[in-house]
Amino acid sequence: MPGRSPETRRGAVVAGLGSYVPPRALTNAELCGNRPVGDEWIRTRIGVASRRVADGEATVDLAVRAGRGALEAAGAGGADALVLTTISPDRLVPAGAPEVAARLGCGTIPAFDLASGCSGFLYGLGVASSMIVSGAFDSVLLVASDVFSAFVDPDDWLMAAIFGDGAGAVLLRAGDTDEPGALGPVDLGTDGAQADLLEVPGDGARARKRTLAAPGAEFSPYFRMDGPAVRKQAIVGMCDSVTRAVQQAGWSLGELDAVVAHQANQRILDGLAAELGLDPGRMLSHIEAYGNTATASVPVLLAQATAAGALRPGMRVALTAYGAGLAWGSATLVWPDVRAVTDDG
Template identity: 85%
Template sequence: MAAHVPDGRRGAVVAGLGSYVPPRVVTNAELCGNRPVGDEWIRARIGVGSRRVADGEATVDLAVRAGRGALEAAGTSRADAVVLATISPDRLLPAGAPEVAARLGCGTVPAFDLASGCSGFLYGLGVAASMIVSGAFDSVLLVASDVFSAFVDPDDWLMAAIFGDGAGAVVLRAGAVDEPGALGPFDLGSDGVGADLLEIPGGGARARKRGAGAAEDPVSAYFRMDGPVVRKQAIVGMCDSVTKATHRAGWALGDLDAVAAHQANQRILDGLAAELGLRPGRMLSHIEGYGNTAAASVPVLLAQAAAAGTLRPGMRVALTAYGAGLAWGSTTLVWPGVRAVTDDG
């Protein structure tokens, strides 16, 4: 997959996409049971009608399925490095990426995990692109995989209504900075002042050390967030980030043919589309059938949109996400004639 590119013209180019979602579909009706609120309420508040939930599969399992699809789509059997973006690791130690690389037949290539909340895929793109542009690697497999249902309190039906499980992957190759599929300028940022707004407080060094001698609160093992505050900040944050990335690419917001944003909540997507002044249909969305798949949401969305023909060669596309940390990121690309291998379970 290596390509000879003149000095200063080397870019990271999308070469193939893959996605995998578990086969089990959990509908709003199943989730709500006999509660007074049901499908109509969840759709109105969140935009989700159903979600996929892993049944016996873990984060690395999903990552391998998506990664294999991306490699197949790129017409290759391996990459020079593997990066796994996740906030639901199978274990605290070791990282999952080496296992993903081994199971995909990539041997002893460099492999590491990246944790940046729901912005993990955008941060992963930035890191992987830098690895290629530097000349150190000719190809990188980036996988974003989350089995976030494992970190949702089973007694919290509203949180369970938001999230689903899935994995998406992309193979990046060395190419020319100005060819279709080359990732454009990035905008990445963070604000640790808001670290407590989205968190899983238990399980880490802080909880173990500061809770020494006392039984850890079992609820601390599950995800919690301040939804109303995060919703407002996510809209403003992604709007600002997309605007910066788009302008750095030399485009106006009106030049965008499509925006693939983190699928957090349909209200957030609608608010972002309005803030960006997008014309109808330009904000991609699959949240109705898949929910919020955390770091995996953007790559799964991209793979499905590419496979369906929604994303077509020559379209100007912006990618953006906002999540725990707080952390956010955006980039741009002219969509290439690229394959996507999707596995809907």
């Protein structure tokens, strides 16, 4: 960028944030009905009191509203490229990102989808940052959107208790690595040997081929996971990833002012704070009111915390997520003086 000193390097800087959650709040009481296990159990074991559920809206619809908020917050009319991260695409083909770009009035810019489980937003940050640092683009709109309620078995009340729908977005612009809002190195990793711990086994090529080979064979279109097997790994995995990202930033864990982690489960968030040796108050959370919004949980929380003043300029912040793949990611930044446009339905 013009005016950069010899000591600084080109970086990707947070310029604006947006979020959208559907208006319908599904409470524990409504979800559980007359079941003996109800509100108190869900609050205690998962930390969720209600979650937002999309009625008549799809993943792209939510993405457009969050993306528009991020552009408005940044005072930008568009972006040079758009990345959509999701694990609940509206269609297998085509990708949803070009439609999001068109509906936002961004024209024929490069736009593509990225799928990496609930860590997709962190992977998206790594990809979008690289696109800017390389000099190929001056701005990238990164949107994370999930209508994961569409992939939850309606007869599985426990899965329905965990997940909610929502979308979050961030506009990244070219800037200097030493200015507030510049992303530090992004720590990413996977363990594909445990891919079957969290999955939607139906609708893909593997399931379709099996059905063709054995007509009448059944496959599930719904999400399933081995919760106990994932829980401990998620805590340790995010702790290790955050530690690496913080070290690459030249910080210590004690210098962190806030951690924004994937809102998987309040017990996981509490365990992560303990593992990192941080006061629980530094671990931001909105899972009680919104549940686990999958890929969107980190950017939705970022936008809401910014709008509410919980994230303030100058704070040292770590972002982290862990999910299907298995895949994980973390990043750091000094929080900038930035706007967020939030739409709570």
